[in-house]
Amino acid sequence: MRTTALYQRHVELGAQMTDFAGYQMPVRYSGDKLEHMVVRENAGIFDVSHMGEVWIEGLHAEAEVSKLLNHDASKHAPGKAFYSVIMNDHSGIVDDVIAYKFSPQKFLICVNASNRFKDFKWIKAHTDANVRDASEAWSQIAIQGPNARAIAAEYLGSEILDIPRFGFIEGEFIIARTGYTGEDGFEIFCPNYQVASLWDTLCQKATPCGLAARDTLRLEAGMCLYGHELADDITPWEAGLGWCLNLPKQEPKRRLVGLNISGNAIARADYEVCTEQGDQIGWVTSGTKTPYLNRAIAMAYIDTPHCDTGSAVYVKVRGRLEPAYICKLPFYRRDS
Numbered sequence: 001m002r003t004t005a006l007y008q009r010h011v012e013l014g015a016q017m018t019d020f021a022g023y024q025m026p027v028r029y030s031g032d033k034l035e036h037m038v039v040r041e042n043a044g045i046f047d048v049s050h051m052g053e054v055w056i057e058g059l060h061a062e063a064e065v066s067k068l069l070n071h072d073a074s075k076h077a078p079g080k081a082f083y084s085v086i087m088n089d090h091s092g093i094v095d096d097v098i099a100y101k102f103s104p105q106k107f108l109i110c111v112n113a114s115n116r117f118k119d120f121k122w123i124k125a126h127t128d129a130n131v132r133d134a135s136e137a138w139s140q141i142a143i144q145g146p147n148a149r150a151i152a153a154e155y156l157g158s159e160i161l162d163i164p165r166f167g168f169i170e171g172e173f174i175i176a177r178t179g180y181t182g183e184d185g186f187e188i189f190c191p192n193y194q195v196a197s198l199w200d201t202l203c204q205k206a207t208p209c210g211l212a213a214r215d216t217l218r219l220e221a222g223m224c225l226y227g228h229e230l231a232d233d234i235t236p237w238e239a240g241l242g243w244c245l246n247l248p249k250q251e252p253k254r255r256l257v258g259l260n261i262s263g264n265a266i267a268r269a270d271y272e273v274c275t276e277q278g279d280q281i282g283w284v285t286s287g288t289k290t291p292y293l294n295r296a297i298a299m300a301y302i303d304t305p306h307c308d309t310g311s312a313v314y315v316k317v318r319g320r321l322e323p324a325y326i327c328k329l330p331f332y333r334r335d336s
Contacts, residue, residue, distance in 0.1 A: 004049035005139050005192040006199055021113035023050040028210040035213035036291040039181050043145035044209035045202050052116035052135040054109045062104040064129040072246045078103050081166045084244045085236050092232040095119050100168055112226045139195035141188045143206050148185035151205045182221025182332055220290050222330025228285045254301045258327040261296035265322040272316040273300050281306045297331050
């Protein structure tokens, strides 16, 4: 089992640890609801060092990244990041990633921890560019919430306030204005030997948060999670991610939608979504009762003829058909 460079900090803070993607990671510190709410209302800090960092470099790196990620990387200036997906030969999703463009000859690809080795093998097999996996040497911290930028600027310098959304700067650290919670903030890449000091500094004003809060935050924000909404047999068009591709539009037979559950029942992953007559028309990918919205929500794949917004559906929960209706994603959007 792997640990991040912050493992001892998590233990000292009393975090409950769990196995996630082969790493011992903090699932919670002070409580799921408190950690969720502090990100919505103030600032939370996450150790996301289990994510992978893959560099793609060389004279033709820009063209190779465009091909690998099915995205025109040339339309982005150096210092900009973009979201896209790696696709297999059947249009399924190998992984969803964020690419950081340093120059047309140099890109950093941030991959999911659970897919790190699969992605690296796939990328190496599909490009002639120079590819190296730097994940063992790098750590990553995310600070998110309405006060995250001010807190980070206090310790890292006011120049980071000028970073635009999906922009980044490179200095002592790589500081990117990206995130996975629906809130504003930064993801900070730094060498392992510097991360404990950075963590301690930011923890003076930001609250440590675990994976449980990170999952409910991303669900409220309608963000996909590999292994739930994304998989090797799910296409980007089914997942609503066609917008990030430099490919012709496709009309999928099923679509990812939001579900508002009428009662208090929790729709767990893999629960059936049915018609009133009990015929299955889809399945739940993620569901919970969210702390901020204070209601039961879920994301689900639904057969296209049944997925109009406002349509009534039913989720089978322990044999009972619980009423729900289809809604647009996200469930929560931060005020600008």
